[in-house]
Amino acid sequence: MQIRAALARAQRADLSLETIEIEDPRDNEILVKVVATGVCHTDISARDGVLPTPQPVVLGHEGAGVVEKVGTAITKVRPGDRVVMTFNSCGHCPSCQDHHISYCHEFFPRNFFATRADGTSALSAGGARIHGNFFGQSSFATHAICHEANVVKVPDSAPLELLGPLACGIQTGAGAVMNALKVSAGKSFAVFGSGSVGLSALMAAKVVGATTIIAVDMHDARLELARELGATHTINPAKVDATAEILKITGYGLNFALDTTGLSKVIRSAVMALAPMGTCGILGASAPGSEIALDEVHFMSGGRRLMGIVEGESNPDTFIPMLVELQAKGHFPFERLVTFYPFDAINEAIRDSESGKTIKPILRMN
Structure with missing residues (x-):
């Protein structure tokens, strides 16, 4: 399937908006139609080479959207579910087994290396590999592939386009x-x-x-x-x-x-x-x-x-819904931090974040 994505092709350079290809989800993967995604300083650090993330790559790790397809092994969500995509973890190391998933022994490869565990990518452009799976999602795109470990279902009543930053910065x-x-x-x-x-x-x-x-x-x-x-x-x-x-x-x-x-x-x-x-x-x-x-x-x-x-030592499956509920009751008004931008203005959003003009940019995919 063809999707629109923002690619980091050079350090400290603007991201390029391009049409690329995304594979169907594998048995253990989930395809999400992205509604909105936050811009985080970690994305900027990855763009600039501070983190060990290869290029060309689709960044983005505060995505919120609607499940479009699921692999045959997926039981946590189904098409039509509204979700937030958060950080990824392996699920089997000592930290994950002890429910301290933000200290997963594979945190760096699962989140910063922009590749599946087997070294492949679901993204390409004209047959050329595009690195994906950044934070288990790469959500600077109209669609993203994520995993049961890093997808969190949220209520249908919640303001979905606002929720992406709960995945990382606000959760942290x-x-x-x-x-x-x-x-x-x-x-x-x-x-x-x-x-x-x-x-x-x-x-x-x-x-x-x-x-x-x-x-x-x-x-x-x-x-x-x-x-x-x-x-x-x-x-x-x-x-x-x-x-x-x-x-x-x-x-x-x-x-x-x-x-x-x-x-x-x-x-x-x-x-x-x-x-x-x-x-x-x-x-x-x-x-x-x-x-x-x-x-x-x-x-x-x-x-x-x-x-x-x-990542705030969080269990996202319980912590993100709790923050959603606190915001709905007026006790945690993180909407006060947010400025919305159209996806095409992603580089403006990044510049405004770097300069301090905007506290938390959110990109609307429309």
Whole structure:
């Protein structure tokens, strides 16, 4: 079948909109007609060669759509089901067996290598191979092939075109708070970086009842939105020392901190702002090989903790529907973060994301 897709053919270059071919789903695959898909900084990193993703490739990993065909071995969904496509996992490694699928031992090949497990691709153009299966989907396209491991059925009443970012960015921020850090009522929490991931974490902290919620960002407009979404305090580190301000606000430091920047200096600042027994989570690194320097005495003597978090430590089959329900009830208004673009404007959406003009772009396929 012919589909329309956005291809990354060169690093740091615009994606090219092309007509390509997609195979029918194999016995263990699902064909989804994509309604909308989010644009994530991970897509940009893959385009630019920061991640080990080969080109030419169809990126995209926050897809939402309607199931069109299923393979004979598929039992989880059927044609007509409305779904979100999330990260992929193997289902059989020790992490997957222990229900920690975001730490799948095959996370990198299943999500970043843009190939099926057997090395093939379902995508081609004029007989030439196009890499696909990015995050088990490659949803910068009108159709995508995914798998039972990374497809999540959502209610027919849910606003499908809005839901794609729940697959990664929003799930990551909210899950970091709810699943990984396990922030609880009455605790203090600060997020460093107020993009879509950070603001999702902030909203989740409000949902669980944190009483001191601090947003740290260098953009005053983002800080203003953070206050509207539940921040009790905001800090611009370009104007004041963030750690000193947090200690002033809390008196003794934070119970929980979350870094979304991947910058070692910011992570150090977040850890220095922790109270004794406080925990800081980190969601990424600025580049492969990046290192973090901590004050060893401060870190050790206070029993402080630093933990890496992938995909919010979520079980998407239960966590994504929960976020859908919270949004429907007005408790998790992630629609405030979204700007919609037509699929043909994908490069504009990417540029607006890179510049910070748009917090979370979503592409409508129409």
